[in-house]
Amino acid sequence: MGKRERIREITAPLLxxxxxxxxxxxxxxxxNPYHIWISEIMLQQTRVEAVKGYYAxxxxxxxxxxxxxxVSEDELMKLWQGLGYYNRARxxxxxxxxxxxxxGGRFPDGYGELxxxxxxxxxxxxxxxxxxxxxRVPAVDGNVYRIYTRLFADGSDIxxxxxxxxxxxxxxxxxxxxxxxEFNQALMDLGAVICxxxxxxxxxxxxxxxxxxxxxxxxxxxxxxxxxxxxxxIQDRTVFLMEYQGKYLIQQRPPKGLLxxxxxxxxxxxxxxxxxxxxxxxxxxxxxxxxxxLGSGKHIFSHVEWHMLGYLVxxxxxxxxxxxxxxxxxxxxxxxxxxIPSAFSVYLKEIFARSKEGATLQE
Ligand code: SF4
Numbered sequence: 211m212g213k214r215e216r217i218r219e220i221t222a223p224l225l226x227x228x229x230x231x232x233x234x235x236x237x238x239x240x241x242n243p244y245h246i247w248i249s250e251i252m253l254q255q256t257r258v259e260a261v262k263g264y265y266a267x268x269x270x271x272x273x274x275x276x277x278x279x280x281v282s283e284d285e286l287m288k289l290w291q292g293l294g295y296y297n298r299a300r301x302x303x304x305x306x307x308x309x310x311x312x313x314g315g316r317f318p319d320g321y322g323e324l325x326x327x328x329x330x331x332x333x334x335x336x337x338x339x340x341x342x343x344x345x346r347v348p349a350v351d352g353n354v355y356r357i358y359t360r361l362f363a364d365g366s367d368i369x370x371x372x373x374x375x376x377x378x379x380x381x382x383x384x385x386x387x388x389x390x391x392e393f394n395q396a397l398m399d400l401g402a403v404i405c406x407x408x409x410x411x412x413x414x415x416x417x418x419x420x421x422x423x424x425x426x427x428x429x430x431x432x433x434x435x436x437x438x439x440x441x442x443x444i445q446d447r448t449v450f451l452m453e454y455q456g457k458y459l460i461q462q463r464p465p466k467g468l469l470x471x472x473x474x475x476x477x478x479x480x481x482x483x484x485x486x487x488x489x490x491x492x493x494x495x496x497x498x499x500x501x502x503x504l505g506s507g508k509h510i511f512s513h514v515e516w517h518m519l520g521y522l523v524x525x526x527x528x529x530x531x532x533x534x535x536x537x538x539x540x541x542x543x544x545x546x547x548x549x550i551p552s553a554f555s556v557y558l559k560e561i562f563a564r565s566k567e568g569a570t571l572q573e
Contacts, residue, residue, distance in 0.1 A: 214383060216361065217380065217384040218384065224397070224400065232396075233402070244317060246337060246338050247302075247334065249261065251301075264290075264293055267289060268289050271289060275306045275309050279303065284549070287472065288547065291551070296549075296551070319345075321339040321347045334349075336350065336394065340385070340394045342391075345390060346387055347385065348382045349394040350378045350381050353397060354381060355368050356405060356407060360434075363424045363426075365432065367436070400418075413425045442510070444514075444515050447481075450475055450478075450487075451504065451560070452525055453561075454524075457541075458539055459475075459539075460473045460537060461535045469551050475550075475557060476533070487501060495531070497526045498524060498525050499524045501523050506518060506519055507557060511553075541562065
């Protein structure tokens with residue numbers, strides 16, 4: 211049986227399973243394209259359970275495309291804080307501005323038009339167009355690659371563009387005319403709850419088990435095949451929580467590159483000992499009473515790992531001239547106003563724990 215026939219055969223049992231077992235999700239309560247779009251962007255790299263809270267807060271504050279187009283970058287970053295990949299949020303705003311300017315605020319309803327918007331790739335355009343507008347287009351992401359390669363015991367290197375393209379082509383033909391949105395969502399759910407990425411897939415409960423060649427061969431873990439990644443670069447950093455009268459010095463990161471435009475605690479390359487820290491603080495004109503070692507923190511980005519060592523520096527007085535872009539911020543402002551990325555969460559927890567103000571805000 212060819213691939214196209216096999217996919218055609220699984221369509222009915224898959225849709226039947228979806229009708230009975232589909233997940234109740236807030237963004238499935240209606241077919242509003244704005245809601246679907248926001249949820250899909252949030253779900254990239256973040257678990258469904260974690261996204262629900264962000265999604266509710268985001269829509270409460272920005273209920274329409276026009277609201278998103280008009281929001282300030284600072285407030286947007288605050289709403290996004292913790293989801294990571296902040297360029298996604300910036301692209302949401304850019305796309306919303308384009309929808310307001312070029313489409314008069316009406317959400318574009320065709321796959322091709324959606325693809326023109328910043329931050330919307332083939333998967334997201336396919337998801338929005340098929341679910342909200344019933345357009346017969348696929349939504350192929352990692353879930354579909356996994357199900358597909360297992361179904362056909364296909365050991366091709368899934369990281370290669372041409373392999374992905376050929377899967378998208380087969381899936382595009384497979385999307386049924388009458389219920390494209392349900393078909394795509396059925397695959398999303400199958401990948402999320404049955405054909406699991408890590409650990410053992412729940413093949414006994416799978417509606418397409420009968421057609422699955424990987425399951426017949428008995429080794430589902432071989433698919434999809436991905437060659438080993440290059441090791442991430444390790445960057446050692448020393449992070450300074452410089453406290454003055456209960457407030458902390460923070461600074462804005464450069465507008466380009468990793469964590470662009472977000473706020474951080476001042477830091478220095480390398481893991482510095484307490485003895486090495488003192489001359490550096492003098493160089494920064496930081497008159498201190500005491501330095502406390504806070505311990506290590508680690509954050510993994512896609513290509514880099516930060517291995518951090520933190521010091522809490524109690525300042526006697528502020529440096530005469532603060533470094534460019536540096537501000538003295540209360541714990542409340544750090545929580546409410548400035549977006550400090552989760553890479554620093556170990557040190558954020560530390561200052562929240564030490565502050566009465568932070569403890570109240572955290573509750
Ligand atoms: Fe995935 Fe198992 Fe279903 Fe095959 S039978 S698609 S491996 S869950």
